[in-house]
Amino acid sequence: MTEKDMNARLDSPCMSIVLAGVGGQGTLVAGKLLGTIAMKTGLDVKVSEVHGMSQRGGSVITYVRMGCKVFSPIIDEGTADYCLCFESLEALRWAPLLRNGGTLIINNEKIRPLPVLLGKEQYPERIADTLKEAAGDRARIIEINAKDAALSLGSVKAVNIVMLGALSVHTNIPETVWEDSIRETFSGKPKLIPMNLEAFRIGRDLAK
């Protein structure tokens, strides 16, 4: 593939995707899967993860960058092409990472953090609307219900693949590459492959 071909597949010479969620929501697996996709597409890629203390129910962020040559594994404010937010409050927290012209996809699930549980702070209302108002025509903001979709398949753990399905609609990476990567990611647990392929398809439908 020539450099021009590669760039045509991406929205920018280096495509930056933020995966924001709460520890335990499967953002790490989603990040790994995006890494596999980049490899299959012949691109350079970096995926940056957070392990350790913040995994314990804290705010967790994974950065994925792919392109001809990727240097920094980190995505700074105003430079993400896509923000894939697995939880509403995390969408509000990480939305400033999105660049002018980027796409932000929100799973409208609410996971209340400790200060809210204790009644010290309020969980903000209508987060997707707030973001739409703030962004105006500078961003595409899409809200989906990935949790219900995953539950309809019998496992809340499929939320991450539903989210990737929603993301896939907005990139130029062919559907077959995504599906192959899902098969590869779950090759150790082949029973999970049909459910995750279905989760991917539902995600695509939700974001169309």
Next chain:
Amino acid sequence: MRQILLGNEAVARGAYEAGVKVISSYPGTPSTEITEAAAQYERIHCEWATNEKVGAEVAIGASIRGARAMTCMKHVGLNVAADPLFTASYTGISGGLVFIVADDPGMHSSQNEQDSRHYARAAKLPMLEPSDSSECRAFVMKAFELSERYDTPVLVRLQTRVAHSRSIVELSDPSDIMIKPYTKDMAKYVMMPGMAVKRHVVVEKRMEALEADSSAPASGVGLHEEIDGPSDLGIITSGAAYQYVREALPDASVLKLGMIWPLPEKLIRSFSQKVKRLVIVEELDPFIENEILAMGIPCEGKALFSKNGEYTTAMLRAVLAPETLPDSAVASASLPAAPGRPPVMCAGCPHKGLFMALSRLKAQVMGDIGCYTLGALPPTSAMDTCVCMGASIGMAHGFDKATDAIDSKKTVAVIGDSTFLHSGITNLINAVYNQSTITVMILDNSITGMTGHQQNASTGKDIRLNPAPAVSLEALCESVGVRSIRVIDPVDTQGAQRVIKEELEKPFVSVIIARMPCALIPTGKGPKGKASVVDKERCTACGQCIRIMCPALTAGPDKKPVIDSETCNSCGLCVNVCAFGALSIGEVEA
């Protein structure tokens, strides 16, 4: 073959390809996955050591016996392993010997932000610093080669963003494992004064040779890389910071250092002469900067950037290329503040109720390093101190002696099973021997939890989950002279509170072992579908169950609990704390 690997996995791969025979480590974020990944290669002897000093000594022994050996740790782990490190510098090696140390700028999961590069200078050892996964593999292989060429242990320093980033690595077939024949060599390996005096001379000569060879780019010793660009600005950098430099200033002249100790003076001098302005970009301390200033070469560094936290591309752009600042779709100033989401002890963690008990008793709690450090957060805020691995017990003893045992009536040391074996046990021996009256609680969740479930000497399994002898914590405590040892069920919060109160009164060292496995250990017999249920008639909205900080339990608009059946693992803690019988474990769903 090309693979996408975590930096830590690439370190393991490099060691495997280099023919490493022995890896002994203690887990610590962000270094843990190295030894886990290496354990997948069956021909390597991998083990979880009881602490970093032990891991280092095992590796030193294996090396002197002729095998290539490695030990991996987080930055603060190197403090524990510093004693063997400094003298292994004198003995040198036989089989290649590599120390991996993973720093944590930004303190994602650490109690301090120390800069391990100082150890290379202090212990007089070479240190390499990779900047991505591909270099992790290559630099570790080079480290083994340099170790044998210069007869020295070699340090490889990682940073969180290198250790925990995935990128593409080209793999090769592994070399054979070679074990060199053993020759007794007292002058080299018995470090008593007469021998050590002579070895120190060897050490100084070795470092001079390394420095000279490292400056010659063709030799490849230093793994340095020079990127030509305009002469107005030159950057010297290494590790993670190199990536931010290339991102922010794609056209700048850059000298990327691969070996960051000893520094290649000749190379740095010639680079500095080619550029009008020299800027050093390094996270944490001005380690390279101060050395370059000491060479008499003018440069800028910490006057432009912070000594705190991680660097970012944006930070470099703001200082060195302000015309390239990015354009956000949503300005953070235009959004309402998002409530914080601090980490919490997991839903179903059987030990979290103990912190409610400690809070109710108004105990002074000497904390330690592990999941249970989260007991310091509200609403329990049940912790007074947390310093380092094993410190809880020693500090409780310090409180005891500082107050002629008065504070021991309200002071509890809280420590996990793995941390207790790491360095709590030596403190317990000290406390018993010196006639303390402290109360120690060992929160035994049968795993090393915070770092992601590593086995330890008390769990009955080795790193590959094969059966292994298990230390009995009760027998261990008894053997060092603890007179009162009680094992309790941590989910029974009231019972625990009563036991703690009784033990605090005793005029000698007592140990309470709160034993229940981590809720995240897959047992294969999980109570799926039996989430707690709420009887709204009985509930008085008193808020007790909310205070257990369970992620599965939230307050509804009527202040009564709402259970998330997906997250609840029916541990029963909320049922136990409810004084009105409003909560119960649900029936299995049809």
